[in-house]
Amino acid sequence: MNEAIYEIRVQGYLGDEWSEWLGDVSSAMEEGGSTLLRTAPLDQAALHGLLLRLHDLGTALISVQCVARCSHDDDE
Numbered sequence: 390m391n392e393a394i395y396e397i398r399v400q401g402y403l404g405d406e407w408s409e410w411l412g413d414v415s416s417a418m419e420e421g422g423s424t425l426l427r428t429a430p431l432d433q434a435a436l437h438g439l440l441l442r443l444h445d446l447g448t449a450l451i452s453v454q455c456v457a458r459c460s461h462d463d464d465e
Contacts, residue, residue: 395455396454413428430459
């Protein structure tokens with residue numbers, strides 16, 4: 390399974406109260422009124438689900454960047 394860690398920047402401030410609803414995501418408020426979200430390792434389906442949740446919140450997406458790739462062996 391191919392997973393990756395993503396940094397997602399959205400317009401506006403998302404407080405820590407949204408972290409449980411968004412899943413395993415850490416958030417940091419940035420100067421200029423944006424929030425940087427950093428995910429745990431996600432596959433593509435989970436990434437799309439997270440982006441849909443952000444859409445449901447009405448947040449404006451600024452950027453999505455893959456910052457690390459994670460490979461898992463499925464040989465077991």
